[in-house]
Amino acid sequence: MKLIIARDYEEMSKKAAQIIAEEIKKKPNLVLGLATGGTPVGTYRELVKMYKNGEVDFSRVITFNLDEYLGLSPDDERSYHYYMYSNFFNHVNVKPENIHIPNGVAEDIDEECRRYDEAIEKAGGIDLQLLGIGVNGHIGFNEPGDELLTATHVTNLAPDTIKANARFFESIDEVPKKAITVGLGTIMKAKKIILLASGREKAKIMAELLDEDAVSTKVPASFLLLHRDVTIIMDEEAAEVYR
Numbered sequence: 001m002k003l004i005i006a007r008d009y010e011e012m013s014k015k016a017a018q019i020i021a022e023e024i025k026k027k028p029n030l031v032l033g034l035a036t037g038g039t040p041v042g043t044y045r046e047l048v049k050m051y052k053n054g055e056v057d058f059s060r061v062i063t064f065n066l067d068e069y070l071g072l073s074p075d076d077e078r079s080y081h082y083y084m085y086s087n088f089f090n091h092v093n094v095k096p097e098n099i100h101i102p103n104g105v106a107e108d109i110d111e112e113c114r115r116y117d118e119a120i121e122k123a124g125g126i127d128l129q130l131l132g133i134g135v136n137g138h139i140g141f142n143e144p145g146d147e148l149l150t151a152t153h154v155t156n157l158a159p160d161t162i163k164a165n166a167r168f169f170e171s172i173d174e175v176p177k178k179a180i181t182v183g184l185g186t187i188m189k190a191k192k193i194i195l196l197a198s199g200r201e202k203a204k205i206m207a208e209l210l211d212e213d214a215v216s217t218k219v220p221a222s223f224l225l226l227h228r229d230v231t232i233i234m235d236e237e238a239a240e241v242y243r
């Protein structure tokens with residue numbers, strides 16, 4: 001595991017964008033796993049900047065997002081579809097047919113989950129997976145519990161997650177209670193993983209993750225300790241307790 005402690009959010013975002021761009025240079029048809037939420041917004045901003053400066057080309061890149069709220073349609077401003085297009089896809093040259101985000105309003109959700117895994121498999125699996133981390137240690141929306149599922153599935157969002165994500169909604173009651181998420185198996189099969197953590201609210205979970213040196217379904221991100229190519233980039237605030 002490689003640990004980078006960046007000075008601040010900007011530096012964390014730049015480092016993440018640089019690694020992603022380097023991987024695309026090495027493999028122009030990179031299969032890129034993407035996250036949403038507050039943490040990677042700066043990374044997308046940097047990647048858009050690099051694209052506009054001619055430093056990176058997404059024309060052959062294939063993307064798969066980690067998750068989507070159940071019941072939010074792609075044109076709902078609070079959906080992860082909307083987030084991805086407004087923060088990233090509308091500003092770079094990823095081909096529309098190469099963009100994959102779980103459909104939170106699919107008629108047959110089980111079929112949607114199956115289809116999503118099949119598409120990832122067909123693309124050859126994820127080459128580089130970008131992750132954030134929940135305050136409770138979730139990755140994707142794989143929430144702490146007695147067991148973790150390997151494949152794409154519908155998950156009940158944990159109360160901590162609903163609380164943390166209420167900032168993107170008018171009120172906490174509007175936060176969907178369920179989401180579609182890729183499973184831990186798909187994440188762990190990624191050839192390379194970048195985990196980002198920013199801000200004081202992530203300090204406790206990052207210390208738990210890095211100090212305990214143990215794997216538990218109660219901290220889904222702890223499974224990353226078993227992966228052979230993980231880079232954790234956190235800013236000084238997120239590293240506060242760990243240090």
Ligand code: F6R
Pocket residue numbers: 034035036037038039040066067131132133134135138139140141
């Ligand atoms: C989002 C995702 C989540 C977030 C996590 C942190 O696609 O998979 O695991 O990365 O909830 O969210 P932020 O960055 O908003 O703190």
